[in-house]
Amino acid sequence: MGLLRLDLSSFRIFASTVFEPDPGATTVIVGPNGTGKTSILEAVGYLGTGRSFRGSTREAMVSQGASHALLRAWLEVGGREVQIEAEMAKVGRSKVLINRQPARSRRDLAEAVAVSTFSPEDLVVVRGGPAGRRDLLDDALSLLQPSAGGILEDVDRALRQRSALLRQCRGRLSSEAEATLEVWDDRLGGAGQKLIELRRGLCHSLEAEVERAYQSLAGDDAQRVQMHYQCSAEGGLLDALRRARVEDVRRGVSTVGPHRDDLQLTLNGREARSQASQGEQRCLALSLRLGVHRLVTAQLGHPPILLLDDVFSELDPERSLRLITELPPGQTLITSAVPLPRQVEAASVVDIAQLRGHHG
Amino acid sequence: MYTPPLRNLVDELGRLPGIGPKSAQRLAFHLLKVPRDDAERLARAIVEMKDRTTLCRVCCNVADGGALCPVCADDRRDTTTVCVVEDPRDIVAVEKTGQFHGRYHVLHGALNPLEGIGPEELKVRELLARIEPEGVAEVILCTNPNLEGEATAMYLARLLSPLGLEVTRIASGLPVGGDLEYADELTLGRALEGRRSVREEN
Numbered sequence: 001m002g003l004l005r006l007d008l009s010s011f012r013i014f015a016s017t018v019f020e021p022d023p024g025a026t027t028v029i030v031g032p033n034g035t036g037k038t039s040i041l042e043a044v045g046y047l048g049t050g051r052s053f054r055g056s057t058r059e060a061m062v063s064q065g066a067s068h069a070l071l072r073a074w075l076e077v078g079g080r081e082v083q084i085e086a087e088m089a090k091v092g093r094s095k096v097l098i099n100r101q102p103a104r105s106r107r108d109l110a111e112a113v114a115v116s117t118f119s120p121e122d123l124v125v126v127r128g129g130p131a132g133r134r135d136l137l138d139d140a141l142s143l144l145q146p147s148a149g150g151i152l153e154d155v156d157r158a159l160r161q162r163s164a165l166l167r168q169c170r171g172r173l174s175s176e177a178e179a180t181l182e183v184w185d186d187r188l189g190g191a192g193q194k195l196i197e198l199r200r201g202l203c204h205s206l207e208a209e210v211e212r213a214y215q216s217l218a219g220d221d222a223q224r225v226q227m228h229y230q231c232s233a234e235g236g237l238l239d240a241l242r243r244a245r246v247e248d249v250r251r252g253v254s255t256v257g258p259h260r261d262d263l264q265l266t267l268n269g270r271e272a273r274s275q276a277s278q279g280e281q282r283c284l285a286l287s288l289r290l291g292v293h294r295l296v297t298a299q300l301g302h303p304p305i306l307l308l309d310d311v312f313s314e315l316d317p318e319r320s321l322r323l324i325t326e327l328p329p330g331q332t333l334i335t336s337a338v339p340l341p342r343q344v345e346a347a348s349v350v351d352i353a354q355l356r357g358h359h360g
Numbered sequence: 361m362y363t364p365p366l367r368n369l370v371d372e373l374g375r376l377p378g379i380g381p382k383s384a385q386r387l388a389f390h391l392l393k394v395p396r397d398d399a400e401r402l403a404r405a406i407v408e409m410k411d412r413t414t415l416c417r418v419c420c421n422v423a424d425g426g427a428l429c430p431v432c433a434d435d436r437r438d439t440t441t442v443c444v445v446e447d448p449r450d451i452v453a454v455e456k457t458g459q460f461h462g463r464y465h466v467l468h469g470a471l472n473p474l475e476g477i478g479p480e481e482l483k484v485r486e487l488l489a490r491i492e493p494e495g496v497a498e499v500i501l502c503t504n505p506n507l508e509g510e511a512t513a514m515y516l517a518r519l520l521s522p523l524g525l526e527v528t529r530i531a532s533g534l535p536v537g538g539d540l541e542y543a544d545e546l547t548l549g550r551a552l553e554g555r556r557s558v559r560e561e562n
Contacts, residue, residue, distance in 0.1 A: 104544065150546045157507045164473035180471060180478055183515045187507060 001114065001302050002331040003044060004074045004081070010066035011088070012039040017355045022347035023076050026332040028340060031352030037335035040355070041117070041307040043071050044333065047084050048115035048305070049139075050096065050106050055121075062090045075113060078302070082112055110143050114304030116293040118311050122285040126272055130262035137199045137263060140206070140292040144299055145198055154191035159259055162188050166252050173249045181245065188257060189238030195258045196231055203229045203263065209291035210284075214267075217283050217290075217322050224268050225284065232260035282314055290326060303330030310335055317341050366392065418490070420466040420483045422448050431455075431464055438462045440497040444487065444516065446470050446504060454502065462500075465490065470508040471515060479515065487516070491523055498526040505532040505550075 002023030009016045013036045021027035029037045038054070042061070045053045052061060062069040071086040085097045096103040098112045125132045141148035162184040169177050211225040233240030233256045240256045241248075248255055265272040265284060272284050297303040306327060312320045313336070320341045340346065362370065366388060374384035391399050413422050416429035419442075423429040431437060431451070441462030445451055451464050467482040490496060499520055503509035513529055520527045533551035534543055543551070 107545075146545050147549060150549070154507055161471075161473050161507070161511070165478075168473060168476070168478075176479065179518070180473075180515060182518070183471065183511045184473070186514060187511050 001075060001077045001305065003113075003305055003333075004076055006040070006043060006074075007070075007072040008040075008043055009070045010063040011043055011069040011071060012036060012061060012063060014039065014356070015063065019350070019355055021331065021333055021350070023331055025347035026334060026345065028334045028336060028344075028346040028349045029352055029355075030336055030349060033337050035352045036356060037337075037352050038119075038309050040352075041309050041333055041335060044073070044113075044305065045115050045117055045307055046088070047071060047073050047086055047096070048109055048113035050109055053117045053119060053121075053307070053309075058088050058094060059090050062088055066090075073113070077112065084109075084113055105149060106142060107146070107149050114143070114296060114300055115307055116289060116296065116304045117307045117309065118286060118289050119307075119309035120311070120314050122289060123282055125288060126265060126276075126281045126285045130260075133263040133265075134199075134258075134261065136288060136292070137202055138195075140295065141198050141202055143292075143296050144202070147194075148198055151191055151194050151198065155188065155195050155258055158184060158188040158191055159254060159257060163252075163254050166248055166254065169249050169252070171250055171252065173246070177249075178245075181249075185238060185241040185245070188254070189236075189241050192233075192258045193237045196229075196233070196237060196261065199258070199261070199263075200229045200231075203227045205295060206288075206291045209294050210287045213287035213290035213294075213326060214284060216326050217287060217319055218280075219318065219322060222268075224266075225287070226264075226266045226269075228264040228266070230262040230264050232256045283319065286311070286315075286323065294328065297328050297330075303328045306330060306332040308332060308334045310337065312336050312340060313338050320344070415466075419464045420468065420486055421451055421464060436461075439494045441500065442487075442490065442494075442496050442498070443500045443502050445502045446509065446512070450502065460500075462498075463494075467503070467512065470503055470512040472508050482512075484516070484519070488519065491520070491525065496525060498528060501527065501529045505530075 003021055004023050006019040006021075007017070008014045008019070019040055029040055031037055042052050042054055042056070045051075046061070067090050069088040071084075071088065073084045075082045075084065083099055085100075086094065087096075088094045096109060098108060103109050103112075125136050138148070138152055142152065162181070165177065165181055165184060169181075173181075207225065207227045210227065211223075214225045215221050215223055237257065241254075244254075244256045254260075265288075267276050267280055267284065270276060272281060276284065293304065293306070311323065311334075315323065321343050324341070324344050334340075334346075369388045369391065370381075370384045373379055373387050374381055376384075379387070391402070412425045414424075414426050415421070416423040416427075416432050418428060418432040421429035421431065427433065438461050441460075442465050443454060443460055443462060444465045444467060445454065446467050446469060448466055451466065454460050454464070465483065465487045467484065467487075469477050469482050471477060471479065471482070487499075491499075499516070501513040501516055503512045517527045517529070531554055532547070533554055534540070534547060540548070
């Protein structure tokens with residue numbers, strides 16, 4: 001699959017622009033910092049996921065002075081041409097059309113425009129709190145497992161309902177409240193257990209891929225990467241919720257569940273979060289994305305569009321080169337403010353100044 | 361911009377569900393143009409509806425001025441089967457099937473702690489009070505197939521089962537006359553879970 005053409009209007013600093021990358025090879029967008037290179041990748045990512053990989057709000061993505069941004073893309077997917085059109089509203093509802101039909105879910109989008117993103121912010125997944133690691137797993141699951149989207153929604157909603165009930169208890173558990181709490185335990189226990197099992201299964205299949213990616217990026221076969229899913233609920237979520245009930249009521253929060261779990265990452269037995277060097281952490285963050293990218297490629301039968309945002313400024317030339325050679329073939333869009341490693345072959349190089357000057 | 365009475369009306373209309381500021385404005389200006397009689401008829405209809413509509417003392421459906429609702433007033437209905445719904449509008453939907461001949465019970469909502477709705481806010485006590493006097497043998501839990509509706513159904517099932525009556529839950533699955541390929545994966549997944557073996561007599 002590949003992006004043939006992207007039209008943006010009123011998106012970030014682009015009043016109106018047309019971007020035409022090479023659909024089967026690498027396109028590099030060059031230019032100084034702060035000139036809108038990442039915004040191009042952000043737009044492509046938005047079309048595939050319905051959100052910004054930079055974590056920006058729609059309000060921030062729509063140009064100042066405009067109420068709506070319009071993103072239109074033409075893609076080649078398995079020999080067919082697919083058109084995606086997104087109308088992004090500063091406030092209120094935004095909509096996405098796939099071949100002029102409204103997209104019903106994020107999964108619809110992901111199937112039409114699969115993207116994998118690597119950005120300097122990925123470092124947070126390794127160094128930051130557990131939420132980033134849970135998101136990595138959940139985002140990958142939404143791409144890999146058709147049932148994951150519904151399960152994630154149920155878990156989120158059941159958790160919010162249970163937590164609301166716990167707050168209303170104000171530290172005391174009446175028999176009435178207990179009867180209702182049991183029902184929410186059941187809901188959260190059911191959906192939550194399914195999510196935990198999906199995440200465990202993913203960790204299992206991801207571990208080997210991540211290790212392979214890490215070893216080739218680091219150029220060191222001796223590095224062992226382990227991914228261990230740390231579950232807050234020992235021996236079944238439903239039982240754990242029941243056991244935690246008294247404590248949960250006292251504290252007014254759900255103390256066990258998939259929202260309290262973590263993914264422990266170790267390098268040769270050392271905790272990556274606290275004991276690895278910054279270089280190792282960066283390398284591991286990229287390996288995690290690469291591992292997911294490979295699993296998704298196997299599932300789809302073709303590689304998602306790869307978005308590499310400013311990764312070369314973060315890696316030494318050797319690792320940059322290894323990253324490029326590790327990538328499955330397919331369309332790759334790269335932004336760079338620094339010269340590319342010499343061996344990286346770009347089918348086309350686009351100067352961001354040209355895009356900004358374009359009024360089509 | 362508006363005179364105070366007009367502003368007032370726009371604000372009131374805008375508080376109705378599904379009515380945004382633009383629609384409220386359009387409705388208000390429409391009412392400004394219609395003859396006084398028409399406007400008065402609307403105002404009277406609203407006030408009369410508020411004054412005269414009460415809840416049926418049996419099933420909590422909407423009823424006219426303290427009377428029983430049309431379903432409970434109909435003595436041909438089977439009193440041993442009760443269909444529990446969230447909202448009076450759901451009765452209309454079930455009645456359209458023509459396949460249910462029992463009575464109803466309206467909960468007026470579903471369990472939803474986020475909105476402060478627990479069992480005390482629903483007509484649960486009223487339901488329990490009906491079981492023995494009416495000789496109810498089966499309760500059909502007909503709440504919505506979403507998280508809150510399912511939780512409510514489970515809550516009621518736990519309360520009712522010890523009373524020694526049959527408690528059933530409506531099935532969920534595919535819309536009749538639809539195409540499999542258009543079903544969303546959640547619905548289709550549920551339909552697969554609830555599959556039945558095919559026998560001659562079916």
